[in-house]
Amino acid sequence: MIMQISSGMGPVECRVAVGGIYRELEKEFPDIAMITSVRGEVEGAFSSIIFSSEQDVSELEGTMQWICKSSYRPGHKRKNWFVDVSIIPEAEEVDAEFMKEKIKIEKFHSGGPGGQNVNKVETGVRVTHLPTGITVSSTRERSQHANIQDALKKLTSILREMNKANKDKQKNNAWSRHTQIVRGNPVRIYEGENFKLR
Secondary structure: OEEEEEOOOOOHHHHHHHHHHHHHHHHHOOOOEEEEEEEOOOOOOEEEEEEEOOOOOHHHOEEEEEEOOOOOOOOOOOOEEEEEEEEEOOOOOOOHHHHHHHEEEEEEOOOOOOOHHHHHOOOEEEEEEOOOOEEEEEOOOOOHHHHHHHHHHHHHHHHHHHHHHHHHHHHOOOHHHHHHOOOOOOOEEEEOOOOEEO
16 A cells, blocks of 8 residues: 655645654554655655555545644744645556666565565565656565566556646645645644654
8 A cells, every 4th residue: 555644835844744643653554664755844854755555554544633832933823733644546557568668676585474485586676767766665475576566556656646746736836735635633643742642
């Protein structure tokens, strides 16, 4: 499953919330892997993080709220910050030949469950999209071919989402993304600088 956490057009506090919430999700779901991100202007802040998980984490989809006084703007009264968490639909099966000139495929030993096969044979794959530098890997399946398909599906989904985002930027003004974040009825609420889940 591929998901994105986004601050939309929110202020620096929303970008700090994206980073903090992602770090908390990593503790809760150890298999989460960051695929790509857009860093914010302060340490640990991100405008957007795209990540994958082998688990069904669809209950995370929706708006998340972070309640914390701003340390970036002392005296600012607002203390509720909102970010959006969305599922990125996975692509259908992809033909590796079609993307051959734009990708680099590396093979490695997977390790973990799956018997002797995963330890002896290079079943894990890492696929890099050369034009963007985006890298995805897969060790989910027992065969190298199936892992290549899985990694290519992830990569295609991310590229499709990037193209969609680029088109959205051209069509909409700066506030359009910001207004997409629903500020009521959050699926999760985090509090304080240590992002304690309420």
